[in-house]
Amino acid sequence: MFSFILSRILQAIPVLLAVGFISFAMFAFVGDPVTIMLGQDYTEAQRAALVSQLGLDQPFFVQYAKFVVEAVQGNFGISYRLARPVGALIAERLPATVELALTAAVLALAIGLPLGVYTGIRRNSALSRLIMVFSLLGVSLPTFLIGILLILVFAVQLGVLPSFGRGDVVQLGHWSTGFLTASGRRALVLPAITLGLFQMTLIMRLVRSEMLEVLRSDYIKFARARGLTPRAINFGHALGNTLVPVITIVGLQLGGLIAFSIVTETVFQWPGMGLLLVQSIGVADIPVMSAYLLLIAVVFVGINLCVDLLYFAVDPRLRANR
Amino acid sequence: MALLEVDRLVVEFPGRRGTLRALDEISFSIEPGEVLGVVGESGAGKSLTGAAIIGLLEPPGRVASGQIRLEGTRIDRFTDAQMRPIRGRRIGAIFQDPLTTLDPLVSVGKQLVETMQTHLKLSDRDARARAVGWLEQVGIPAAAERVGAYPHQFSGGMRQRVVIALALCAEPKLVIADEPTTALDVSIQAQIIALLRRLTTDHGTSVMLVTHDMGVIAETADRVAVMYAGRIAEIGPVRDVVLHPSHPYTEGLMGSIPQLEHRVERLRQIDGAMPRLTAIPPGCAFNPRCGRVLERCRVDRPDLLARGTTLAACWNMVPMDDVT
Ligand SMILES: Nc1ncnc2c1ncn2[C@@H]1O[C@H](COP(=O)(O)OP(=O)(O)OP(=O)(O)O)[C@@H](O)[C@H]1O
Ligand SMILES: [Mg+2]
Numbered sequence: 312m313f314s315f316i317l318s319r320i321l322q323a324i325p326v327l328l329a330v331g332f333i334s335f336a337m338f339a340f341v342g343d344p345v346t347i348m349l350g351q352d353y354t355e356a357q358r359a360a361l362v363s364q365l366g367l368d369q370p371f372f373v374q375y376a377k378f379v380v381e382a383v384q385g386n387f388g389i390s391y392r393l394a395r396p397v398g399a400l401i402a403e404r405l406p407a408t409v410e411l412a413l414t415a416a417v418l419a420l421a422i423g424l425p426l427g428v429y430t431g432i433r434r435n436s437a438l439s440r441l442i443m444v445f446s447l448l449g450v451s452l453p454t455f456l457i458g459i460l461l462i463l464v465f466a467v468q469l470g471v472l473p474s475f476g477r478g479d480v481v482q483l484g485h486w487s488t489g490f491l492t493a494s495g496r497r498a499l500v501l502p503a504i505t506l507g508l509f510q511m512t513l514i515m516r517l518v519r520s521e522m523l524e525v526l527r528s529d530y531i532k533f534a535r536a537r538g539l540t541p542r543a544i545n546f547g548h549a550l551g552n553t554l555v556p557v558i559t560i561v562g563l564q565l566g567g568l569i570a571f572s573i574v575t576e577t578v579f580q581w582p583g584m585g586l587l588l589v590q591s592i593g594v595a596d597i598p599v600m601s602a603y604l605l606l607i608a609v610v611f612v613g614i615n616l617c618v619d620l621l622y623f624a625v626d627p628r629l630r631a632n633r
Numbered sequence: 634m635a636l637l638e639v640d641r642l643v644v645e646f647p648g649r650r651g652t653l654r655a656l657d658e659i660s661f662s663i664e665p666g667e668v669l670g671v672v673g674e675s676g677a678g679k680s681l682t683g684a685a686i687i688g689l690l691e692p693p694g695r696v697a698s699g700q701i702r703l704e705g706t707r708i709d710r711f712t713d714a715q716m717r718p719i720r721g722r723r724i725g726a727i728f729q730d731p732l733t734t735l736d737p738l739v740s741v742g743k744q745l746v747e748t749m750q751t752h753l754k755l756s757d758r759d760a761r762a763r764a765v766g767w768l769e770q771v772g773i774p775a776a777a778e779r780v781g782a783y784p785h786q787f788s789g790g791m792r793q794r795v796v797i798a799l800a801l802c803a804e805p806k807l808v809i810a811d812e813p814t815t816a817l818d819v820s821i822q823a824q825i826i827a828l829l830r831r832l833t834t835d836h837g838t839s840v841m842l843v844t845h846d847m848g849v850i851a852e853t854a855d856r857v858a859v860m861y862a863g864r865i866a867e868i869g870p871v872r873d874v875v876l877h878p879s880h881p882y883t884e885g886l887m888g889s890i891p892q893l894e895h896r897v898e899r900l901r902q903i904d905g906a907m908p909r910l911t912a913i914p915p916g917c918a919f920n921p922r923c924g925r926v927l928e929r930c931r932v933d934r935p936d937l938l939a940r941g942t943t944l945a946a947c948w949n950m951v952p953m954d955d956v957t
Binding site: 547625 | 735738783
């Protein structure tokens with residue numbers, strides 16, 4: 312078990328180095344940081360001083376190695392736009408995005424999974440068909456449209472929920488949370504639905520088709536032939552086997568929630584990393600963009616590890632091979 | 634009274650291009666403690682017969698007419714909820730491929746326990762103890778330690794032993810074993826059949842044993858039913874059917890097995906193939922391939938007619954002295 316985790320972490324290192332390389336290359340190839348930082352008027356001496364201060368006169372791989380060493384310590388340089396350390400900027404924005412993604416993920420799982428199971432078991436009922444039709448909407452409508460429609464209905468027409476921002480937040484050490492205030496929770500509703508709707512319908516459709524597949528299998532037929540109750544068959548045998556393949560895809564999807572909350576954060580002016588990224592791209596704020604890229608890579612690697620551990624818990628065939 | 638009576642059972646598959654009649658007026662019975670062998674070419678309807686009896690025909694398949702009686706009670710019109718106390722408890726089932734019939738995520742002990750607790754009033758402790766007992770009975774070494782093991786930790790033969798334990802653990806009166814050894818290594822087929830025979834004899838369980846192996850039938854079955862194109866061609870005591878087949882199809886089937894006691898000049902193959910369900914000829918379904926065909930066979934469908942101890946659906950049975 313321990314050696315398994317360790318080997319997974321070791322496997323992740325080359326991946327992170329490669330992504331790190333791309334992040335690093337952004338500095339060299341997207342704009343010239345020296346010109347950006349010096350502005351319009353500068354002397355050659357100023358320029359040379361800055362170049363050597365930034366280490367840009369050193370060989371490429373030395374620069375890359377330095378970048379990696381700094382990045383590992385959470386040091387991503389100074390934002391061009393805000394003139395503050397990127398690490399601190401991201402740390403400020405991280406809680407908002409994580410709380411939004413987490414809420415969306417819980418929503419997507421808590422609704423998508425049971426609906427998938429239901430529509431799989433009762434695949435011919437009228438309700439199942441209705442759910443399937445609505446799920447098509449969730450899969451096909453673009454996120455920004457869903458967000459705007461929700462704002463239109465619940466914020467503009469009904470006026471029951473806020474249309475932008477995080478509401479009041481409470482500071483818990485370095486973490487700012489919106490979970491603890493009423494306005495924070497209310498502000499979370501629409502963005503979380505917007506962000507989670509696609510994943511929810513995707514999870515539902517995935518669980519449903521996997522469930523249908525499993526219900527056709529020999530061991531389910533045998534379970535019926537043993538006289539087990541539908542409850543024992545559906546939840547004792549079918550559900551577990553459905554989850555094995557679903558775990559991977561759902562894991563990656565949830566990683567995507569954090570990575571691609573950009574649109575939702577923009578629509579709702581949610582003060583998270585996605586919004587920060589959009590604002591940074593506008594002015595080619597390379598240090599922020601490169602740090603964001605690395606962070607997302609770390610998130611995906613972490614989620615992959617969790618997925619593998621979940622497999623471990625669910626499938627005895629894997630446990631035995633260790 | 635017979636344990637199981639199947640009376641003119643018809644199973645149909647309604648479809649867009651008309652209704653397929655997959656079982657056509659099948660009748661047979663199984664006595665308490667008896668082993669009925671069922672043989673026939675692939676697609677003859679052997680598995681469907683078993684599925685119809687335990688009420689697990691796959692939709693749109695359905696019992697269109699006829700009766701299935703278990704200890705005198707009609708069960709062919711039972712709902713799923715009514716059938717549940719019968720499946721496993723009164724009629725057990727053993728499937729063909731032990732690699733796919735066990736839930737890979739649930740330990741074998743747990744699968745045994747849940748089956749027993751579904752049908753019998755047993756405390757967790759008693760059920761667990763019995764699960765170990767059943768694993769011992771089916772010959773799993775170190776049963777007490779293996780009870781928590783998962784299916785993939787057993788070999789194919791061992792898994793089929795577990796399946797047998799699962800089929801018998803709620804002490805059914807009848808077990809339907811659908812080609813229980815076909816998927817197994819030849820070297821362990823005989824062991825599995827012997828195990829099944831021993832356990833069912835010990836518990837007085839009747840068996841409907843579907844197989845392609847006439848050798849297995851000859852050794853284990855009391856009677857044998859020969860199926861052809863969804864019908865029963867011949868049914869009778871094994872010895873009579875094997876040594877003195879009445880139906881020309883049975884004769885051909887027996888002729889295609891090498892026999893040690895009799896000198897066989899040439900292995901006979903029946904020409905042609907079994908008709909598809911959509912193309913069953915009028916009269917006797919076997920008439921296009923039959924060497925003893927009469928004019929009548931192409932028009933009238935023969936019912937099962939008695940000859941000695943066997944019944945055969947034939948207008949022109951093989952004479953008694955014509956031993957292959
Ligand atoms: N869902 C279905 N729809 C239409 N026809 C079916 C269906 N299931 C089975 N059949 C038909 O019923 C007939 C009998 O099938 P069955 O599985 O009982 O054969 P079998 O005797 O068990 O053959 P095998 O030795 O290959 O197992 C076959 O001709 C098959 O095509
Ligand atoms: Mg079959």
